[in-house]
Amino acid sequence: MFKPLGFYGIGTNDRKILLSTDWGGCNPKARGSGHWTPGDACAAVIMLDGWKINKDYPW
Secondary structure, eight states: OOOOOTTTTSOOOOHHHHHOTTTOSSOTTOOOOSSSOTTTTHHHHHHHTTSOOOTTOOO
16 A cells, blocks of 8 residues: 655655665665665654654664
């Protein structure tokens, strides 16, 4: 299921994508995409986790 995250503009709520090393939304080891850099979607991950920082949070 996809829902827009307006502040990030990616149109996804998939936590796995946001934390992946390929995509780079919220992963310090990611390559980034040219439009964003690793760490840009960390607020989205925290929001999806119910405004909590889980143990697997990468930063």
